[in-house]
Amino acid sequence: ILRAVRQLGKMCHRGMLNPADIDSGDFEKCLYTAGMPNPDLVIRTSGEIRISNFLLWQMAYSELCFLDTLWPDFNELHLYGAIADFHRRQRRFGGI
Structure with missing residues (x-):
């Protein structure tokens, strides 16, 4: 979970993602189990x-x-x- 949050933070920092637009799907894509x-x-x-x-x-x-x-x-x-x-x-x- 921590790794996923860090990855989302990096994406926001790089302008790839707006923090206000983050949803559970974005979070799940950053988990080790993404796609499973x-x-x-x-x-x-x-x-x-x-x-x-x-x-x-x-x-x-x-x-x-x-x-x-x-x-x-x-x-x-x-x-x-x-x-x-x-x-x-x-x-x-x-x-x-």
Whole structure:
């Protein structure tokens, strides 16, 4: 996020972009993940129930799955379980 903001600042400083015209699309184009779809599902292993500042902008509408399994022990069954759980959810994309 910081890199994207710096890049937008440089573009404004060079006259390539008017600060008043910056929108979320401009910001997203400056992220490392530009051009890639945002994740639908984020799986966090290790039993930690936090996101550790990972893909903060991109995962705004992602579904989160927290597993007690450690990453080296994560296998296909864990993945299939997370996907099955994802399919049972009603996604609201920020709605109530």
